[in-house]
Amino acid sequence: MDPVDRVLAAADARADSRALFGGSALALQGQAAASGIDGDQLDLEERQALRRVGGLSTELADVTEVEYRQLRLENVVLIGIYAQGGLEDAENSLRELAALSETAGAVVLDGLLQRRTHPDPSTFLGKGKAQELRDAVAALGADTVVADTELAPSQRRALEDVVGVKVIDRTAVILDIFSQHAKSREGKAQVELAQLEYLLPRLRGWGESMSRQAGGQVGSGVGMGSRGPGETKIELDRRRIHTRMSRLRKQIKGFAPGREANRANRSRHAVPSVAIAGYTNAGKSSLLNRITRAGALVENALFATLDTAVRRTETADGRSYTLVDTVGFVRNLPHELVEAFRSTLEEVERADVIIHVLDASHPDPASQLATVRDVIGELGARDIPEILVFNKSDLVGDDDVLALRGLEPEAVFVSARTGAGIDELLARISDLIPRPDIRVELLVPYEHGEVIAALHERGTVVSTSYEETGTRIVALVMPEQAGSLRDYQVVPA
Known part of the structure; x- marks a missing residue:
């Protein structure tokens, strides 16, 4: 049986995440045992083997439909590494990468894990395992390998040279999803900036890309010759990327005044803000729709929401507040995206309350909780009151609860x-959002009825009486609102 047949036979026999590429590891173990070197190395096979992660394949059973999809989708194999004791976490991470790849439009053929303490600095998996990966990719008919980490440019190039197909990493997949889902001008600009920052150190040149462009006027056939060595094609590409990045930064900076004006308007009218934050695909937009009937896009896919949605609603006692739907987080979120989407995440920083949404049906909610709280901490929003919400509770049993x-x-x-549970959540929001606490007594002329309406909408009216010159009203208001009411305050006798 050749090595590829042995790989596939092992996969069929051990679908429950046992060793996949066991041939060479078994041979090494046998040699060591025969020679008596290093004693009994009982875990040698497990230490050196790649593992198949079950349940990742999204390939269709209908061959005709598969062939149709292959015309427009990539067929990918996922790879990752894990240290001793980290298998379960690595499998959860690889399943998340499978969901990311599906969202990006790929067909996941297989997922492979190797146990090793540190990534190989050259090919990520090591030279021998990279060659075994090449055989598996050829047997499966894959055209792309996706690594469950951010690869260094040199690692990606070296692994591509061995495997013979395109190699990308987790960051590239997330950036691709963001580029598909961004709808607003600001969102598109932020995604493009993040993509260019990621691409810049990964430019690769071949052949003519490394040759010099003519300097001076020689390119147009004018002059005696080159005025200098000129730029290589890759240097020209780098310069263009830097120029484009500079323009995008200015463009994104230009969106800031509009956001500030909107926030200032809400602050001036004393409208508290409640930000919905959480892991991607936890159901944040669904929660927004359930509370406000906002009609925001809801899709069972990662990063369906990239553009901030703000909707206004009110508590049971009539106090208005805004609900803000924000972009979801994910483990190992690329640094470029955290920086590029900082303007979107400002809504979390400036909120009065954060609704932290978790997927109750997820196999590892603790890691999701830690990931989101880490990002909230990076934003400097750790001190903002938080309501932790386990969504999708209808999908879990009593023991899970x-x-x-x-x-x-x-x-x-x-x-x-x-x-289910929405009333309890609304009551918790009502308790945490700021309450009007400044008592004012006003005499408002009858022609200024908008002031009375604003008090009923954003304050708490204690008493109302009517006099010849206007409406006398006692109310509790927010500090921001009190300053605009000075002209109507009744001066004590």
Whole structure:
């Protein structure tokens, strides 16, 4: 049986995440045992083997449909590494990468993990395992390999040279999803900037790309000859990217005054802000729609929401506030995206309350919780009151709910689909958003009825009476609102 047949036979026999590329590892183990070197190395096979992660394949069973999809989709194999004791976390991460790849429009053929303490500085997996990966890619008919980490440019090039197909990393997949889903001008500019920052150190030149362009006027056939060595094609590309990045930064900076004006308007009218933050695909937009009937895009895909949506609603006692739907987080979120989308994440920084949404049905909610709280901490928003919400509670059983209660005893369990738990969440929001606490007594002329309406909308009216010159009203208001009411205040006798 040749090495490829042995790979596929092992995969069929051990679909429950056992060793995939066992041939060479078994041979090494046998040699060591026969010679007595290093004693009994019972875990040598496991230490050196790549593992198949079950349940990742999204290839269709209908061959005709597969062939149709292959015309427009990439067929990918996922790879990753894990240290001792980190197999479960690595499998969850690889399944998340499979969901990311699907969202980007790929067909996942297989997922492979290798146990090793550190990535190989040259080919990520090591030379021998990279060659075995090449055989598996050829057997599966894959045209792309996706690594579950951010590869150094040299690692990507070296692995491509061995495997013979395109190699990308987790960051490239996320950037591709963002480029597909961004709709607003600001969102598109932010994504393009992040893509260029990622691309710049990864430019690769071949043949004519490395040759010099003519300097001076020689390119147009004028002059005696070159006025200098000119630029290589790759240097020209780098310069153009730098120029484009500079323009994009200015463009994104130009959007800031509009955002500030909107926030200032909400602040001037004393409207509290509640930001919905959380892991991608946790159901944030569904929750926004359930509370406000906003009609925001909802899709069972990662990063369906990239552009901030702001909707206005009110508490049961009539106090207005805004709900802000923000971009979701993901583990190992590329640094370029954190920086590029900082303007979007400002809504989290400046919120009065954060609704932190988690997927109750996810196999590892604790890691999602830690990931989002790390990003919230980076934004400097750790001190903002937080309501932890386990969404999709209709998909979990009572035992799972008890386990999640142990993780976060104060969490609210809701289902945006069925509406369960929404009333409890609204009550918690009502308790946490700022309440009007400055008492004012006003005499408002009858022709200024808009002032009375604003008090009813954004304050708490204590008493109302009518006099010859206007409406006498006692109310509780926010500090921002009190300053605009000075002209109507009743001066004590």
